[in-house]
Amino acid sequence: MALTKRSEDFSAWYNELVVQAELAQNSAVRGCMVIKPYGFAIWENMQRTLDFLFKKTGHSNAYFPLLIPKSFFTKEAKHVEGFATEAAIVTHYRLKNQDGEMIVDPDAKLEEELIIRPTSETIIWNTYKDWIHSYRDLPLLINQWANVMRWEMRTRVFLRTSEFLWQEGHTAHATAEDAVQETKRMWKVYQEFFEKILAISGVPGEKSENERFAGAENTYTIECMMQDGKALQACTSHFLGQNFGKAFDVTFANKNNEQEHARATSRGASTRMMGGLIMSHSDDKGLVLPPMIAPIHIVFIPIWKTDEEKQQVSDYITNLTDQLEDVNLPIQFEVEGNTYKFPVALTTKIDRDDQKSMGWKQNQYELQGVPLRIAVGPRDVAGNSIMVARRDQEDKLTLNTEGFVDQVTEILRDMQEKLYKHTQEMRAEHTVKVNTRDEFTKALDDGKFVLAHRDGTMETEENIKTQTKATIRCIPYDEDGNDLYSESGVCILTGKPSTKRVLFAIAY
Amino acid sequence: MALTKRSEDFSAWYNELVVQAELAQNSAVRGCMVIKPYGFAIWENMQRTLDFLFKKTGHSNAYFPLLIPKSFFTKEAKHVEGFATEAAIVTHYRLKNQDGEMIVDPDAKLEEELIIRPTSETIIWNTYKDWIHSYRDLPLLINQWANVMRWEMRTRVFLRTSEFLWQEGHTAHATAEDAVQETKRMWKVYQEFFEKILAISGVPGEKSENERFAGAENTYTIECMMQDGKALQACTSHFLGQNFGKAFDVTFANKNNEQEHARATSRGASTRMMGGLIMSHSDDKGLVLPPMIAPIHIVFIPIWKTDEEKQQVSDYITNLTDQLEDVNLPIQFEVEGNTYKFPVALTTKIDRDDQKSMGWKQNQYELQGVPLRIAVGPRDVAGNSIMVARRDQEDKLTLNTEGFVDQVTEILRDMQEKLYKHTQEMRAEHTVKVNTRDEFTKALDDGKFVLAHRDGTMETEENIKTQTKATIRCIPYDEDGNDLYSESGVCILTGKPSTKRVLFAIAY
Structure with missing residues (x-):
């Protein structure tokens, strides 16, 4: 079934794509999703890469309990305020049979x-109390891969679910400078x-006080523009000051042998990134995956009628796959109908005698965003040619069998780069500076990221949100971590003076 | 602090080792553990290897909700019976502030x-209902890495915890033969x-009806002997027949286009394996890790007094580590005081200027089971020698700098093999055949695995358990999956006839 077009109904397009590309589905449990094998293979790639990047910076993984006593939860005032209304609460630990019915x-x-x-x-900070005694125990750099639960009232697969998967980093430091x-x-x-x-160009910046993590002194974010012009907060990194060190009485002897409370940071990136990935690159034909995150890069589709043709086509493909196997490149491929070179599974639906037509299968691979599709028939064998369908372009490419790997590698590299540039250009094109309330509303209606002045009070920020649904996504920083858009102006709502523009948008 | 000796108090030894080797600790939440970085690095190695082995057989990973509606839970009668008394139950989804106190x-x-x-x-079977329609959709081979919760009253780190980590495989099949x-x-x-x-030789076999998974028609297990002679059920694989297919009405059209209920299997291996690993190989000095699962294989410990010596020692070690890096072997090493070659973290305690003595550090590496420790001082440099302390042997080995990698690889290979053989020999030595009730009790008191006859009724099995605490660990199979110990005899309790011996033991 063809997807709804993005231009017609972006939201319907997203929901249909998630299901038809077999990424995930709603479960029978309110707000909780089932992540299907193909979706999970993409998530596993995200995990593997992030895990490697974290470990390179000296982090270790560990695991802490799923359940948190209510009394811990309430120790940090702003923290509990932020999460109390969406808490899933365990109150009992046994079912019993009463007149044939299982009751609590x-x-x-x-x-x-x-x-x-x-x-x-x-x-975690309740545990750190046992681990931290001296400045010599610091910094403590720990990461956890886990499921978490926030009881959401309006949920949407990947974007907002009651249960989601994520990593959460929790570090402890001797000084505020070190923690920042x-x-x-x-x-x-x-x-x-x-x-x-992920080939996504986001806007890095600092959150306004209103939008900070509950319990944080500062929150750094990356805000990405989706194809409908809305913002998606991709991940956040928080400086927590001594809030948790004090709440859980985590002290250490500093170099002068004086007791101090440790400083904390935390950060997280979740399965929400799957939603961001989909809405950044995909098109009306389905998922588009940057090669660096795709579970499978190339699918070979053999086409034949006679047994002789089958043999010819098969030999021809084997020559190409042998070339791929000979080099030590992380290119994953699959030959339709066969098992996989590497243990990364596509959907189980495709890999069997399912009586689906080749046309249907080609569509399915396109829908699932495999970067390169190579159909090989007797005519290709005879002409010694390779026709490649590249997922992000309309026209097919013709390659030679010689130097096949180099050509394919170059195409994948080019595709990765183009997808990144596309998100960069899209954002540049749809970001505007406005100076008045009217311009502000119009820009939002047009699906823009808006750079505007505000007076810096929480009240004004709240009023703008109530009136327009737009929030301050961030106070943008440049590459060196300096404020961008420092210039004088007046607040679009109150007319009070402002020293810099901040980024507003409607957010997911 | 020295560990209690195994011979004095095996249980105290285990508890102390888990804490001192920094593997895990009890948390503030009843029955839930914190897995510390070094323990988690071992678990990650287990995960990585198992995940690879599963994927090789065609399994894909996926993710299903943490929470299960009570009504699902009760659909399979034996299943709910098995788990009802240890269920953690979520009843509410919000906290609120009442007079300054957070209440449910x-x-x-x-x-x-x-x-x-x-x-x-x-x-999962409630979800499979949507995924399975035709025999062409089968088999469905899915694995999930997840946390699970069973409210245990008496808990012990890794061995029995309310929350634990595991993988659970859930497959669906068209025929019973295929599922078996x-x-x-x-x-x-x-x-x-x-x-x-893991270098552990276990006893593979089938569970008795009494000991099967709740809802299974058959359960296959591996029973391992710990050093105190008790059994640890390492992991289980279940044939579930149509029990879940029927309970969740998962039907498919077979080749004759008739509707049938799908057959199920499930299986799991958990963080309990960490306990089994510890109790199989470790000694009074601490953890002993088979090289195939060790996060770090070699630690180099530089010893010097003058700056000149420091430079010499450092150059000498660099020569050795260069040799290790030049070959593409999965040998992980660490140079004390430096960062790691590969992103696998030992405890944070060791890798810093912590003012601990070299003696303390050497002890700590021994306690944490690093297979090879190589201390390098000026005398080693002068004599062009390398003294290697191998974790499973008392005497130190002397190696040459030339061919260092080959020698080290051979030692690690030998260590892996010897540890495996050791568990094999230990089990053979401590397994006895007995024919009477008295012999049975004595053998159990001596910490033996017991091969004995029983009459095959559930009642006798229950009586033996009540009287002796011993359970049928399994009906042992040989390598080809045939019954072992088929011979006629009489039940040790009732004197009734029996056609084969089964394996009894006291279990963890």
């Missing part, structure tokens, strides 16, 4: 309720990942 | 309670993993 056993009520972690600052440096270092790691792997 | 909001009560998954057959074959195939994969990677 009232005798098995917990003394203290437990919250399923919406994020783990509290349980760490916050920014990991924010840069995220930027690198978004630009080089 | 009574207005936010769920219509239907949700159970934190103790295992995912129910939610899959159950056995994955059981063999586990055996391979235990023997070749």
Whole structure:
């Protein structure tokens, strides 16, 4: 079934794509999703790359409990305020059979309720109390891959789900300078990942006080423009000051042997990135995947009628796949109908005698965003040619069998670069500076990122949000971490003076 | 602090080792553990290897919800019976502030309670209903890496915890033959993993009806002998027949276009394997890790007094590490005080200027089971020698700088093999055949695995368990999957006739 066009109904297009490309689906449990094998293979690639990047900076992985005692949760005032209204709460630990029906056993009520972690600052800092005694124990750099739960009322697969998967980094430091440096270092790691792997150009910046993480002194973000002009907060890195060090009494002896509370940072990137990936690159024909994140880069589709043709086509493809195997490149390929070179699974639907037509299969590979599709028939064998369908371009390419690997590598490299540039250009084209309330509304209606002045009060920010649904996505920074758009102007709402423009948009 | 000796108090030894080797600790949440970075690095190695082995057999990873509606949970009668008494139950979804105190909001009560998954057959088979329509959709081979929760009353780090990490495989098949074959195939994969990677020789076999997974028609297990003679069930693979297919009405059109219920298998291996690994190989000095699962294989410890010596020692070590880096072997090493070659972190405690003595550090590496420790001082440089302390042997080895990598590789290979053989020999030595009730009790008291006759009724099995605490660990199979110990005899309890011996032991 053809997808709804993005221009007609972006939201319907997204929902249909997620299902038809077999990425994920809603589950029978309110707000929780099922991530299907093909979607999960993309997520695994994200995990593998981020995990490597984190470990390069000296982080270790560890694991902390899923459940958080209510009393821990309430120790940091702003933190509990931020998460209390979406807490999934465990109150009992046993079912019992009553007249043939399984009911919650009232005798098995917990003394203290437990919250399923919406994020783990509290349980982790309660543990750090045992781990940190001296400045020699610092910095402590820990990451956790985990599921978390935030009881959302309006959910959407990948973008807003009650349960989601993520990584959360939690570090402890002796000085505020060190902690801020760490916050920014990991924010840069995220930027690198978004630009080089996901091929997404985002706007790095600092959050306004209103939009900070609950309990943070500062939050750094990357804001990406989706194809409908809305913003997606891709990931965040927080400087938490001594808020959690004080709440959980984590102290250490500094170099002068004085006791101080440790400084904290935390950061996270989640399955939400899957939504951002989809809405950044994909088109009306389905998913478009940057080669650096694609589970499979090339699919070979053999086409034949006679047994003789089958043999010829098969030999011809083997010659090409042998070339791919001979070089030590991370190019994953699949020959339609066969098993995979590398244990990365596409959907199970395709890899079997399913009586689907070749046309249907080609469409399905296109829908699922495999970067290169190579159909090989007797005519290709006879002409010693290779016709390549590149997922991000209309015209087919003709390659030679000789130097096949170099050509393919170059195409994949070019595709990765073009996809990145496309998001850069799209954002540049759809970002405007406005100076009045009217221009502001019009720009938002047109699906733009808006650079505007505001007076800097939380009240004005709230009013703008209420009136226009737009939020301050960030106070943009340049590459060196300096403020951008510092210039004097007046607030679009109150007319009060302002010293710099900030980025407003409607957000996911 | 020296560990309690195994011979004095095996249980105290285990608890102390887990903490001192920085593998894990109890958390503030009843029955839930914190897995520390070094312990988690071992678990990551287990995950990576198993994941590869699963994918080689055609499995894909996916992700299903953490929470299971109570009504799903109760659809399969034996399944709910097995897990009802240890279910963590979510009943509310919001906290609210009442007079300054955060309480569970009574207005936010769920219509239907949700159970934190103790295992995912129910939610997964409810999903499979949408995925399976025709025999062409089968087999469906899915694996999930997840946390699960079983409310245990008496817990012990890694061995029995309320929350644990695991993988659970869930497959669907058109025929019972195919499903049984899959159950056995994955059981063999586990055996391979235990023997070749964890260097543990277990007893493969079938569970008695009493000991099967709740909802299974057959359960295959691997039972390993710990150093105290107790059994540890390492992992299990279940043939579930049509129990879940029927409970969740998962039907498919077979080749004759008739509707049938799909057959199911499931299997799991968990962080419990960490406990098995520790209790199989470790000694009174601490952890002993088979090289195939060790996060770090070699630690170089430079020893010097003057700056000149420091330079000499450092150059000498660099020569050796260069040799290791030149070959493409999965040998991980670390130079004390430096960062790591590869992003695998040991404990953060060691890798810093912590004012600990070299003696303390050497002890710590021994305690943490690094297979090879190489201390390099000026005398080694002068004599062009390398003294290697091998974790599983008392005497130090002397190596040449030339051909260093080959020698080290051979030592690691030998260590892996010897550790495996050791578990094989230990088990052979401590397994006995007994024919009477008295011999049975004595053998158990001596910490033996016992091969004995029983009459095959559930009642006798229960009575033996009540009287002796011993359970039927399995009905042992040979390598080809045939029953072992088929011979006639009489039940040790009732004197009734029996056609084969089964394996009894006290289990963890």
